[in-house]
Every structure is written in C-alpha cells, then in structure tokens.
Amino acid sequence: MxxxxxxxxxxxxxxxxxxxxxxxxxxxxxxxxxxxxxxxxxxxxxETPEDVVPPGETVDADTTSDAGGTEPEIIIPVVSEEDSWKTVLVNSSHALADGYVPELVTVDNTSFKFDARAAEDLNTMLQDARTEGLAPMICSSYRAWERQTALFEKQVAKQQATGLSYEEAYEKAKSVVAYPGTSEHQTGLATDIVATSHQLLDDSQAETAEQQWLMENCWKYGFILRYPLGKSEYTGIIYEPWHYRYVGKEVAQYITENDLCLEEYWQLVENQQAQ
Ligand SMILES: [Zn+2]
The missing domain is CATH 1.20.5 (Single alpha-helices involved in coiled-coils or other helix-helix interfaces)
Structure with missing residues (x-):
C-alpha cells in the first residue's frame, strides 16, 4: 500500500x-x-541613419523661393559674436577695419606669421599632410599694411611705366593687386600653400598631390579653398588653387559640403537673418 x-x-x-x-x-x-x-x-x-547627411550632399541654396513654408528650413551655421573674427569677409568691397592687426604667431618650421587663434589648426593640417608623405610649403601668409601698400604702389608704378596716367595706372593696379585693406592676407587667416616640388602659382598647382590632399581635407582643420574654380563672379578673384582661408571647422564644413565660396555663404547668412 x-x-x-x-x-x-x-x-x-x-x-x-x-x-x-x-x-x-x-x-x-x-x-x-x-x-x-x-x-x-x-x-x-x-542601416538607415536619419541624421547623417552623406558628404557632398547639397542643400538647396535658393532661399529666395517661396515654398509656402512646406520645405524644411535650412539652417546656415553662424558663428557667435566672440568668434566673428573667423568668418570676416574681406574683398574689394569689404575692407578690413583701418589698421587692423591680429595677434600673430610664427607657423611651425617657417618664418611666416598667422593669426594666433588659428595657427594650431594650420600647423596640424600641414603636419598631417607630411605624415601622408606630402611636402606642402607656405609661400605667403600674414601681410602687414605697409607691405600691402608697398605692393600696390609698386604695381601702380609698373602700370604707369606702360604709358598710363596715374589715375589709369591706379585703377589697373587694383585689378592686379588688392588695394590695401582689401587683401585677405592682411587678416592673418589666409595662407598660400604650394607643393615644394612645384611652386608655380597657376592652375597647374591644382594637379599636385599636395593640393589635391589639401582641397579634400582642409575643411577638417577649419580651412576652405578661398577662390575656387567657377566662383570668380562672386569672389572677384581668379581660380587660386593655393590660397587657403581659415573660417573655423563648422563653417568650413558647411561651405565645403554645399560647394559655396565665402561671398555666397555670407549672402545666405544675410538672407537667413532677413527672414
Ligand atoms: Zn593668397
């Protein structure tokens, strides 16, 4: 049991x-x-990130079209008041404040001067290019008022020597050399960089490995190619595949991704602020 x-x-x-x-x-x-x-x-x-825009993707820059408020708003990055030195526009119609001289430091391994606030990014960019086996070389950077004035006066004299009157020579000189106060080199934020093996300042400079690397990577260090191909109608300056301008990383990235020049960027900022 x-x-x-x-x-x-x-x-x-x-x-x-x-x-x-x-x-x-x-x-x-x-x-x-x-x-x-x-x-x-x-x-x-x-696999489908919503907030990542592929590099090179352009944003429609035509902010004047009336889309009836249905299109997403385009936000143009604008630096703070404190950082406004980074995006200063200097060209034939925008002169620097009279007597403007930034705090300068010497660029590593050179005798050239650059704005102290941006020099570290310039040094890093050049160092990284060298690490890639390239040999970039600065051939111009900060230019003092006296130097720009001397260059301009020399050009006036050169034009007068061709038989032009002083007034004619003066006007002609303005198309060749920036009038004092209107050269970006006076900001301390612009630098001309060439390949050590090819130092000609003409279109052939763009073919060097140094320029190709700089044009592709300079935005990561806060720089833009200031006078790009096809933008002369806005910049008033010929294509210069050697003249780099510091604008800070955020704005450099925006300008590069949207294929703009600095004049176009400023036009967009003004349009945005007018809205
Ligand atoms: Zn230059």
Missing part, C-alpha cells in the same frame, strides 16, 4: 517536473523571439 502511494507521489512529482520543464522551454522560446525582434529592429535602424 505504501509502495503504491510512494509510486503515485513519484509519478505526480515527475509530472510536475515535466510541466516546469515545458514552462521553462516556452519562456526560453519567447525570450529568444523577443531578442531576435529587438536585434533586427536595431540593425535596421543602424
């Missing part, structure tokens, strides 16, 4: 154990299923 009872208890225990095993199995299956769903969902998201 006792034996029979014992076996019944054992059988009940076995049944209970089997039920528990089944329950555990169901739980495991459900958990695996849930994990798989979460994993697939997560993987799907990482």
């Amino acid at each position: 006792q034996e029979e009872r014992k076996s019944r208890v054992q059988s009940q225990q076995q049944k209970k154990q089997q039920q528990t095993k089944l329950l555990v199995l169901i739980l495991v299956v459900v958990l695996i299923g849930a994990c798989a769903v979460l994993f697939l969902h997560g993987a799907g998201e990482s």
Whole structure:
C-alpha cells in the first residue's frame, strides 16, 4: 500500500517536473523571439541613419523661393559674436577695419606669421599632410599694411611705366593687386600653400598631390579653398588653387559640403537673418 502511494507521489512529482520543464522551454522560446525582434529592429535602424547627411550632399541654396513654408528650413551655421573674427569677409568691397592687426604667431618650421587663434589648426593640417608623405610649403601668409601698400604702389608704378596716367595706372593696379585693406592676407587667416616640388602659382598647382590632399581635407582643420574654380563672379578673384582661408571647422564644413565660396555663404547668412 505504501509502495503504491510512494509510486503515485513519484509519478505526480515527475509530472510536475515535466510541466516546469515545458514552462521553462516556452519562456526560453519567447525570450529568444523577443531578442531576435529587438536585434533586427536595431540593425535596421543602424542601416538607415536619419541624421547623417552623406558628404557632398547639397542643400538647396535658393532661399529666395517661396515654398509656402512646406520645405524644411535650412539652417546656415553662424558663428557667435566672440568668434566673428573667423568668418570676416574681406574683398574689394569689404575692407578690413583701418589698421587692423591680429595677434600673430610664427607657423611651425617657417618664418611666416598667422593669426594666433588659428595657427594650431594650420600647423596640424600641414603636419598631417607630411605624415601622408606630402611636402606642402607656405609661400605667403600674414601681410602687414605697409607691405600691402608697398605692393600696390609698386604695381601702380609698373602700370604707369606702360604709358598710363596715374589715375589709369591706379585703377589697373587694383585689378592686379588688392588695394590695401582689401587683401585677405592682411587678416592673418589666409595662407598660400604650394607643393615644394612645384611652386608655380597657376592652375597647374591644382594637379599636385599636395593640393589635391589639401582641397579634400582642409575643411577638417577649419580651412576652405578661398577662390575656387567657377566662383570668380562672386569672389572677384581668379581660380587660386593655393590660397587657403581659415573660417573655423563648422563653417568650413558647411561651405565645403554645399560647394559655396565665402561671398555666397555670407549672402545666405544675410538672407537667413532677413527672414
Ligand atoms: Zn593668397
């Protein structure tokens, strides 16, 4: 009798154990299923990031069109008041404040001077280019007022020597050499960089490995190629594949990704501020 009872208890225990095993199995299956769903969902998201814009993707710069407020608003990065020195516009119609002289430091391994606030980025850019096996060389950077004035006067004299009157020579000189106060080199934020193996300041400079690396990477260090190909109507300056200008990393990236020159950037900023 006792034996029979014992076996019944054992059988009940076995049944209970089997039920528990089944329950555990169901739980495991459900958990695996849930994990798989979460994993697939997560993987799907990482394949289609919504907030990453591929490099080179352009933003429609035509802010004058009236889209009726249905198009997403384009936000042009504008530096703070404190950083306004970075994006200063200097060209034939935007002269520097009279007598403006930034705090200057000497660029590593050269005798050239650059704005102290941007020199570290310039040094890093040149160093990284050298690490890539390239040999970039600065051939001009900060230019003092006196130097720009001397260059301009020399050009006037050169033009007068061709038989032009002083007034004619003066006007002609303005198209060749920046009038004092209107040269970017006076900001301390512009530098002419050439390949050590090819120092000509003409279009052929663009073919050097040094320029190709600089043109592709300079924005990462806060620089732009200031007078790019096809932008002379805005800049008033011929294509200069050697003249780099510091504008800070955020604005350099925006200008590069949207294929702008500094004049176009400023036009967009003004349009944005007028809205
Ligand atoms: Zn230059």
